Amino acid sequence: MSPRIPNETIRKVLERHVQRVVSLPGVIGVAEGEIDGRPCVTVYVAEKTAAVVGQIPSDLEGWPVVVRESGEFRALTG
Amino acid sequence: MRKLFLVAVVIAVLASTWVAQAAPPPEGPPGLAKAIAAQEKHNPQLLTTRGVVGTAVGLGRDGGAVVRVFTLKSGVGRLPAFIDGVPVVVQATGELTALKRRPRPNDPPVVTITSPTQGAQFASGDSVSFAATAQDKQDGALSAVNWTSSINGYLDTGASITRTLGDGIHTITASATDLQGAVGQASVTITVGTATHQTTDRWERPVPIGVSTGNYQSVSAGTIACRVRDAVGNLYALSNTHVFAPNDFAGQGEIGDIVTQPGLYDFPTHAYAESLRLGTVTAYKPINGSIFATNVIDAAIARMDTGSLGTATPLTLGGYGEPNSVTKAAAVNMAVQKFGRSTQLTKGTITGINATMIVAYADDWYAFFSGQIVVEASGAFIQPGDSGSLLVTDDPAANPVGLVFSGNANGTMTLANPIDSVLRYFDVTIDGKVTE
Numbered sequence: 001m002s003p004r005i006p007n008e009t010i011r012k013v014l015e016r017h018v019q020r021v022v023s024l025p026g027v028i029g030v031a032e033g034e035i036d037g038r039p040c041v042t043v044y045v046a047e048k049t050a051a052v053v054g055q056i057p058s059d060l061e062g063w064p065v066v067v068r069e070s071g072e073f074r075a076l077t078g
Numbered sequence: 079m080r081k082l083f084l085v086a087v088v089i090a091v092l093a094s095t096w097v098a099q100a101a102p103p104p105e106g107p108p109g110l111a112k113a114i115a116a117q118e119k120h121n122p123q124l125l126t127t128r129g130v131v132g133t134a135v136g137l138g139r140d141g142g143a144v145v146r147v148f149t150l151k152s153g154v155g156r157l158p159a160f161i162d163g164v165p166v167v168v169q170a171t172g173e174l175t176a177l178k179r180r181p182r183p184n185d186p187p188v189v190t191i192t193s194p195t196q197g198a199q200f201a202s203g204d205s206v207s208f209a210a211t212a213q214d215k216q217d218g219a220l221s222a223v224n225w226t227s228s229i230n231g232y233l234d235t236g237a238s239i240t241r242t243l244g245d246g247i248h249t250i251t252a253s254a255t256d257l258q259g260a261v262g263q264a265s266v267t268i269t270v271g272t273a274t275h276q277t278t279d280r281w282e283r284p285v286p287i288g289v290s291t292g293n294y295q296s297v298s299a300g301t302i303a304c305r306v307r308d309a310v311g312n313l314y315a316l317s318n319t320h321v322f323a324p325n326d327f328a329g330q331g332e333i334g335d336i337v338t339q340p341g342l343y344d345f346p347t348h349a350y351a352e353s354l355r356l357g358t359v360t361a362y363k364p365i366n367g368s369i370f371a372t373n374v375i376d377a378a379i380a381r382m383d384t385g386s387l388g389t390a391t392p393l394t395l396g397g398y399g400e401p402n403s404v405t406k407a408a409a410v411n412m413a414v415q416k417f418g419r420s421t422q423l424t425k426g427t428i429t430g431i432n433a434t435m436i437v438a439y440a441d442d443w444y445a446f447f448s449g450q451i452v453v454e455a456s457g458a459f460i461q462p463g464d465s466g467s468l469l470v471t472d473d474p475a476a477n478p479v480g481l482v483f484s485g486n487a488n489g490t491m492t493l494a495n496p497i498d499s500v501l502r503y504f505d506v507t508i509d510g511k512v513t514e
Contacts, residue, residue, distance in 0.1 A: 031430030
């Protein structure tokens with residue numbers, strides 16, 4: 001399924017795809033995360049609708065993709 | 079036939095000899111077997127004789143076997159000179175103990191605080207003189223007395239020291255460790271200034287970290303991350319660009335601006351007054367809003383006026399005290415905490431690293447950030463006003479990991495810059511605790 005785990009590998013894969021994924025409508029960002037103890041790519045979206053999720057790949061070169069609804073991130077001035 | 083007979087005789091003799099003794103006949107000095115037998119037979123009586131700690135079979139001066147009896151001291155009576163014809167040699171050895179677990183008596187040092195006295199009161203900003211004696215029964219007078227305050231954390235080491243403390247009711251502890259590692263300590267309670275403040279109040283100088291701060295020309299507020307110092311020893315408050323330079327965060331126009339404690343949002347008149355001055359903006363990383371650019375840090379430093387800034391989050395408000403001066407790299411699943419102006423002490427977990435994220439600075443102004451740390455919590459880890467909080471490990475070491483600058487609306491997700499990128503940009507180090 002996915003290759004053996006050094007994070008450099010997921011980092012290099014992410015590097016190749018980040019521009020494209022972050023440009024998808026509704027996507028706020030991406031990060032290296034973990035699911036069930038294994039590295040994954042986490043994609044943060046403003047709203048987890050079928051339309052938004054539909055265009056996000058379920059894996060990137062073997063690394064699983066997990067979609068999280070974060071909402072927008074804002075600078076925290078009070 | 080004759081040969082066979084001889085062999086049989088030899089075997090018979092040997093066999094009889096064998097059967098007659100309890101143990102196989104050993105080689106050795108004359109009378110050894112007899113001495114062993116005598117020791118074995120009389121051990122129960124010998125070992126229960128008062129003052130006897132042990133027995134053995136050994137060699138007498140003439141080379142013959144003897145039974146040795148070891149005693150606590152000389153002059154133990156009621157021991158025979160011979161047992162079963164074997165000479166008895168008595169030797170006073172003292173107590174025999176297993177070498178591994180031989181405890182030496184050691185007393186911990188006795189620490190006495192001579193100054194300040196219990197219940198002493200000091201005005202805000204006063205210098206406090208501390209003095210203590212540390213006497214150790216085994217090691218004599220100890221000079222390395224460690225002083226700590228329940229509010230300001232570690233103060234200094236020495237038999238006599240002088241420090242300015244922050245406001246509050248302090249438990250001052252003096253402790254000393256002897257050469258065996260035993261610790262002695264003493265404590266007194268003293269009051270400095272009036273009772274403690276909230277994070278949004280104006281604090282007596284030197285102010286703690288983790289409290290409200292801002293720019294003198296903006297009715298806003300953020301958080302002082304920590305104190306940092308440069309190569310020549312100048313001291314700065316660390317926070318975000320958008321906290322210290324909110325009116326020109328994309329440029330450099332606010333260098334030299336006065337920074338205040340608290341931020342003007344938290345001051346009743348919302349107008350600048352000289353009493354709020356903390357220092358001036360020295361440098362900040364401008365935020366680049368171009369879609370072709372990515373930012374790594376949203377950070378600013380402000381040179382502190384002398385005696386303005388301390389190094390610990392307020393323990394009286396549940397802070398973790400001083401952050402460590404040694405940083406740590408973020409890792410997924412790392413337990414972290416922060417102390418900030420709005421939500422004070424909160425705890426969370428790092429769930430993402432090396433994050434690329436779009437961050438809103440105004441309703442129609444966005445910037446790309448890369449290399450970011452994502453922190454998650456079940457409740458609000460941050461709220462507006464917590465900008466600039468220092469992200470540290472959630473353990474006694476409190477190693478700095480990141481600089482908080484943005485989050486989602488309910489605060490369940492927070493973004494922080496990797497702290498090493500921040501420190502490298504300004505070429506500064508964190509003023510924090512060195513131990514642990």
